[in-house]
Amino acid sequence: ERTPTGCPVSERAAGFDPFEDGYQQDPPEYVRWAREKEPIFFSPKLGYWVITRYDDIKAVFRDNITFSPSNALEKITPTGDEANAVLASYGFALNRTLVNEDEPAHMPRRRVLMDPFTPEALKHHEPMVRELARSYVDRFIDDGKADLVDQMLWEIPLTVALHFLGVPEEDMDTLRKYSIAHTVNTWGRPKPEEQVAVAHAVGNFWQYAGKVLEKMRQDPDAPGWMQYGIRKQKLHPEVVTDSYLHSMMMAGIVAAHETTANATANAMKLLLQHPQVWRELCEDPGLIPNAVEECLRHNGSVAAWRRLVTRDTQVGGVDLPAGSRLLIVTSSANHDEAHFSDADLFDIRRDNASDHLTFGYGSHQCMGKNLARMEMQIFLEEFTRRLPHMRLSQQRFSYVPNTSFRGPEHLWVEWDPAANPERSSP
Ligand code: HEM
Numbered sequence: 001e002r003t004p005t006g007c008p009v010s011e012r013a014a015g016f017d018p019f020e021d022g023y024q025q026d027p028p029e030y031v032r033w034a035r036e037k038e039p040i041f042f043s044p045k046l047g048y049w050v051i052t053r054y055d056d057i058k059a060v061f062r063d064n065i066t067f068s069p070s071n072a073l074e075k076i077t078p079t080g081d082e083a084n085a086v087l088a089s090y091g092f093a094l095n096r097t098l099v100n101e102d103e104p105a106h107m108p109r110r111r112v113l114m115d116p117f118t119p120e121a122l123k124h125h126e127p128m129v130r131e132l133a134r135s136y137v138d139r140f141i142d143d144g145k146a147d148l149v150d151q152m153l154w155e156i157p158l159t160v161a162l163h164f165l166g167v168p169e170e171d172m173d174t175l176r177k178y179s180i181a182h183t184v185n186t187w188g189r190p191k192p193e194e195q196v197a198v199a200h201a202v203g204n205f206w207q208y209a210g211k212v213l214e215k216m217r218q219d220p221d222a223p224g225w226m227q228y229g230i231r232k233q234k235l236h237p238e239v240v241t242d243s244y245l246h247s248m249m250m251a252g253i254v255a256a257h258e259t260t261a262n263a264t265a266n267a268m269k270l271l272l273q274h275p276q277v278w279r280e281l282c283e284d285p286g287l288i289p290n291a292v293e294e295c296l297r298h299n300g301s302v303a304a305w306r307r308l309v310t311r312d313t314q315v316g317g318v319d320l321p322a323g324s325r326l327l328i329v330t331s332s333a334n335h336d337e338a339h340f341s342d343a344d345l346f347d348i349r350r351d352n353a354s355d356h357l358t359f360g361y362g363s364h365q366c367m368g369k370n371l372a373r374m375e376m377q378i379f380l381e382e383f384t385r386r387l388p389h390m391r392l393s394q395q396r397f398s399y400v401p402n403t404s405f406r407g408p409e410h411l412w413v414e415w416d417p418a419a420n421p422e423r424s425s426p
Helices: 011-015 023-024 032-036 052-063 079-090 106-112 117-122 127-142 148-153 155-165 172-186 190-217 227-237 240-274 275-283 286-296 369-386
Strands: 040-043 048-051 145-147 307-309 313-315 318-322 327-328 411-413
Touching: 011 032, 011 040, 011 227, 032 048, 048 052, 048 275, 052 313, 052 327, 117 369, 127 148, 127 155, 127 369, 145 148, 148 155, 148 240, 155 172, 155 190, 155 227, 155 240, 172 240, 227 240, 240 275, 240 286, 240 369, 275 286, 275 369, 286 369, 327 411
Parallel strands: 048 327
Antiparallel strands: 040 048, 145 411, 307 327, 313 318
């Protein structure tokens, strides 16, 4: 096999399959060979160039003209006619939001919509996150065991996301189903027989988003980032378009929710797999903010992102013709020895942990990063204070097979309720 530029494809590059369990369980480990020996390779199975080193990935993020984000939400697996017809029957038209918008449209829109993400604006959400974390822990603290994903980490970030966006909290289970369908539709490889069910869920999600938006338009002064966008549309209709609002209504629920739920589950798994580190964190909660960064670096919830090459160029000495599609494996960059010394070591005191690329980098860098950080910090504060004696149960971790959104579907932990700190000093 040959690359589109005519070079032979190595055996490992030919075997690369991000829908396999190896990638799902540990993406940076799965591409270690590439990071060390063939940092940019063409994957014939995917039809993408795969980029694995920190400096190369940062260079790609830095230039969003040559490396357009327009394919960020494209289906990575083209679907068949039947699924396409189903999507069309719902009027599905997910288009540009922010994350996949090119310049010159992107920056003016990002600027106009930025204010609700300032630290002062985010402070308003903190008491709600704290209250939710406490009340969810209350529900299971006497049980001695819990699936943290099902019993807490999925729902709270969804509740916070809806609250932030200004969406009424109804039908959380349906939204969970829709969100997973969106992940599979965008970054997964559904079998032909699954594709139709996924298309129905995504189509329904699209229509749901449209209805919520219609309702919001009747009460545009209500709080919420989407209502903020609706108000801004009146001032800048060419910047905040109808298509943007409808697409963001759907994509925003996923962006704000699944990423954060998965990030916290990944963080708790990593911490409990290192009991000594967990103990240190419980003894000194002042370490939590940097521990959150180190968890995002070592085991983040976005494993890889995409870009489209718009003109013939080179990255790391490799020719990439216009039209090349790139899978930039940010989770691999985060384990690059050239940027992080002893990169596989989990070190919550690491001084450059926050250099990780889990939130992307440059002009599209995650707008919600400080909301996500705040949620993760509060969850860790509550867990270290109330359940310092918890440990990981025996289990095998499963992931929704896809290139990008990554977190265990379940996370079972256990503890002795008789030893709960609040029983001795309530
Ligand atoms: C963009 C990751 C949480 C809203 C992004 C990007 C990544 C990402 C990788 C693309 C960056 C790039 O292209 O350079 C994450 C992770 C999160 C998280 C790992 C949690 C741990 C959130 C939350 C929100 C949010 C909570 C909203 C409340 C956005 C938006 C963009 C974005 C609006 C588009 C920014 C732009 O293109 O200008 N995020 N995200 N994210 N994220 Fe997040």
